[in-house]
Amino acid sequence: xxxxxxxxxxxxxxxxxxxxxxxxxxxxxxxxxxxxxxxxxxxxxxxxxxxxxxxxxxxxxxxxxxxxxxxxxxxxxxxxxxxxxxxxxxxxxxxxxxxxxxxxxxxxxxxxxxxxxxxxxxxxxxxxxx
Numbered sequence: 001x002x003x004x005x006x007x008x009x010x011x012x013x014x015x016x017x018x019x020x021x022x023x024x025x026x027x028x029x030x031x032x033x034x035x036x037x038x039x040x041x042x043x044x045x046x047x048x049x050x051x052x053x054x055x056x057x058x059x060x061x062x063x064x065x066x067x068x069x070x071x072x073x074x075x076x077x078x079x080x081x082x083x084x085x086x087x088x089x090x091x092x093x094x095x096x097x098x099x100x101x102x103x104x105x106x107x108x109x110x111x112x113x114x115x116x117x118x119x120x121x122x123x124x125x126x127x128x129x130x
Contacts, residue, residue: 002126003102003113005036010111010129013039017080017106026053026079028063029102030072036102037072044079052091053079076102076116086112088122096120 016025026044031037042059046052055077063074081089086107101116104127113127 001034001115001123002128003034003036003104003115004128004130005039005104007129009036009039010127013078013080013104013106014109014111016041017082018109020080021082023049024051024053024080024082025106026055026077028055028059028074029076029078029104030063030066031075032073033075036075036104039078050082076104078104078106081105081107086110088114093120093122096122 013027024044024046025041027039027041029036029039040059040063043056044053045056046054067073084107086105088103088105092103096116099116099118102125103114103116103122105112105114111127113125114122115125117123
């Protein structure tokens, strides 16, 4: 499996992560199977935003309303690891809610793509910049 995202959106995620080196940034991915059509940046409302992320519920509800109106499905989300690698952490694994979700992780200027599998872990997927 692969995930396609525009180079503009990928650069926006990395730039947002680089601009916030102390806290995890986050947002939602909107699109269809294997293709990100839009990113929706969101506030990180986690108790400890330096090492966790939680998408602002109001951003999620707005995205779900868009989905209901036919404006693209939420297929996953993105976040950063300010002091780590662009790989899923144990905290990320514990946060998986839906098998098949796409997770993009930004760290140290790199962006990687992952798919949540049914075992509370991730499979790395190719990230294609369009």
